[in-house]
Amino acid sequence: MNNIDAKTSFTIMGFLLLIVGILQSWGVAFSILNLCLISAIMSMGVNIQWGFAGLINFGVMGFLAIGGLATVLISVPPVVESWSAGGLGILLSLIFLILIIYACLFINKRYSKYKYKYHLIFAIIILTIPVLKLISGPSIKLIESINPAAQGYLGGLGLPIIFSWFVGGLLSAALAFVIGKICLGLRSDYLAISTLLISGIIVSVIKHEEWLSRGVKNVIGLKRPAPYEVDLQNSEWFINLIEIIHFWSPTTKGIIISSSGIFVKICFSVIFLITLLILLYLSERAVNSPWGRMMRAIRDNETAAKAMGKNIVKQQLNIFMIGSAIIGFAGAMLVTYDGLFTPSSYQPLRYTFLIWVMVLLGGSGNNYGAILGGFVVWFIWIESAPIALFLINIFTFFLENENIFKIHLIESVPYFRYLMMGAGLLLVMRYKPEGLLPEKKIKF
Numbered sequence: 001m002n003n004i005d006a007k008t009s010f011t012i013m014g015f016l017l018l019i020v021g022i023l024q025s026w027g028v029a030f031s032i033l034n035l036c037l038i039s040a041i042m043s044m045g046v047n048i049q050w051g052f053a054g055l056i057n058f059g060v061m062g063f064l065a066i067g068g069l070a071t072v073l074i075s076v077p078p079v080v081e082s083w084s085a086g087g088l089g090i091l092l093s094l095i096f097l098i099l100i101i102y103a104c105l106f107i108n109k110r111y112s113k114y115k116y117k118y119h120l121i122f123a124i125i126i127l128t129i130p131v132l133k134l135i136s137g138p139s140i141k142l143i144e145s146i147n148p149a150a151q152g153y154l155g156g157l158g159l160p161i162i163f164s165w166f167v168g169g170l171l172s173a174a175l176a177f178v179i180g181k182i183c184l185g186l187r188s189d190y191l192a193i194s195t196l197l198i199s200g201i202i203v204s205v206i207k208h209e210e211w212l213s214r215g216v217k218n219v220i221g222l223k224r225p226a227p228y229e230v231d232l233q234n235s236e237w238f239i240n241l242i243e244i245i246h247f248w249s250p251t252t253k254g255i256i257i258s259s260s261g262i263f264v265k266i267c268f269s270v271i272f273l274i275t276l277l278i279l280l281y282l283s284e285r286a287v288n289s290p291w292g293r294m295m296r297a298i299r300d301n302e303t304a305a306k307a308m309g310k311n312i313v314k315q316q317l318n319i320f321m322i323g324s325a326i327i328g329f330a331g332a333m334l335v336t337y338d339g340l341f342t343p344s345s346y347q348p349l350r351y352t353f354l355i356w357v358m359v360l361l362g363g364s365g366n367n368y369g370a371i372l373g374g375f376v377v378w379f380i381w382i383e384s385a386p387i388a389l390f391l392i393n394i395f396t397f398f399l400e401n402e403n404i405f406k407i408h409l410i411e412s413v414p415y416f417r418y419l420m421m422g423a424g425l426l427l428v429m430r431y432k433p434e435g436l437l438p439e440k441k442i443k444f
Contacts, residue, residue: 006368006437013375020383027258030265032382037272038334040374043358044279044367045326051365051439052287053319054299056192059179061351062199063324065206066175067168067331068341072213074164075223076156082143082211083154089139090154090211093132100128105181143211153214161223165332172328173321175202180317199352206343219341226267232260268337275333276371279326283367295319296365354381357421361428363435372437380424381417388416 013036021029042060049055104121111117144152175198183194206213213219232238233256242259243251286292298305298312306312335341354377362373392409399406428436 006372009372009436010375013372013379016379024386026262027265030262030269032379034265034268034272034337035334035382036375036378037269037276038330038337039355039358039378040371041272041276041279041330041333042327042355043362043370043374044283045323045330046355047323047359047362047364047367047370048283048326049320049323050359051370052292052295052299053316053323054188055184055316055320055323056188057195057320057323058192058352058356059195059199059202060327060355061346061348062195062202063172063175063327064331064334064351065199065203065343065346066172067165067328067333068335068343068346069206069213070168070171070328070332071161071164071222071335072219072341073156074159074167075161076219077158079146079151079153079155082146082151085142085146086139086211087143087154089136090143093136093139096128096132096135100124100132101178105178108181140209140211148210148217152217153211160225161336162225165329165336168332169325169329172331173325176321176324177317180320184316184320185313196348196352199348203343203346206346213341213343216344218343220339222335222339222341224336224339225271226264229257229260229264232263233257238263272333272337280367280371287367354421357425361425361435363437363439365439366435366437369435369437369439373435376424376436377421380420384417384420385413388413388420 017029017033020032042064045063046057046060049057103124107117107121107124111120114120143154146152179195179198183191207215209215210217238260239251239256242256246255246259287295294305294310295315298310298315302312358373358377359370360373361377362371363369389410392406392413396403396406396409401407432438
């Protein structure tokens with residue numbers, strides 16, 4: 001990696017965020033920074049799979065949704081009435097589901113050379129679905145009938161929400177294990193198709209299983225690892241701090257309110273930045289280790305690596321699980337920052353393909369490139385609308401506000417982000433096909 005290019009690139013990004021803070025507001029600047037940090041972690045997860053192992057994962061949306069669901073399962077207090085009404089049936093259903101998964105994995109391993117093993121696995125899944133529905137159906141109806149306007153689900157464990165980040169990573173890794181056991185070892189396009197379809201199934205289940213996640217009713221008021229604005233506004237130490245910082249003029253209630261929002265965003269920035277640096281350190285250590293060199297050798301030439309005695313499928317499964325765990329971790333972080341879980345918001349464009357653009361634009365195979373891609377793409381995604389509106393007002397200043405052409409351009413501002421994103425990606429692919437910070441070539 002060219003350190004000068006990396007330092008220059010991140011310096012430019014810092015300068016752009018500084019401009020946003022000066023021209024728009026510091027609240028907007030720190031909001032963009034926080035989402036850039038989360039996007040960078042998502043991009044690192046995909047980069048580990050694709051950049052270092054050549055695995056195509058189009059199911060990013062599903063792993064992010066699993067991470068978001070973990071925040072509900074861990075941090076929300078349990079709904080005692082719902083557990084009393086249908087908790088036993090749900091636990092029995094979970095045990096039955098685990099047995100089904102274990103049976104499928106056992107058949108896949110024990111009868112690996114059996115011609116019709118996939119037909120057998122498919123038959124088991126199809127035949128056991130009615131049984132699973134029979135066990136869980138009555139319990140689900142009872143749970144969803146408990147105060148459906150505010151509850152209607154089991155809730156969670158009532159633990160600190162930070163724990164949900166790790167649980168989200170573990171759940172995503174477990175899902176990746178199941179997918180990898182079935183799909184790895186086949187052609188890469190099968191993995192891409194299967195992950196895309198499975199992610200859609202996951203999001204669909206989360207949307208419609210209200211007993212688990214409240215579905216489209218959403219879960220609001222989630223806990224967070226940062227202070228609340230209301231508490232800061234009533235804290236004497238915070239008011240004194242603002243008075244010291246804002247020494248040149250009287251401190252009003254409006255200034256305290258706006259400052260509390262910025263302070264909370266700064267707290268999130270510190271937490272997210274520390275998390276990103278830890279993941280970057282661990283990832284760099286792993287990539288530069290003998291294991292990392294082995295993964296890149298498998299990526300570049302599977303046949304040669306297999307001839308040297310490497311277990312290709314096993315190693316690919318390991319790195320597929322690691323990358324998915326990081327994506328799930330980031331999904332839990334995103335829901336924590338938003339403070340609410342909205343299953344209907346998980347769309348492939350935002351939560352799969354935009355993240356792939358981050359990896360490709362930043363430079364696949366380079367952790368720093370993946371982070372830079374997360375910053376650049378998300379910054380463009382957010383700021384393209386204000387920039388487009390600014391340019392439209394400049395180039396159409398001679399037109400009346402009622403002009404049809406000017407009105408059409410202003411109404412089309414939200415779509416300029418797609419134009420700018422596509423144009424930026426085309427330019428990078430044309431002039432820097434390896435990304436802004438390409439992978440460092442190792443010479444032996």
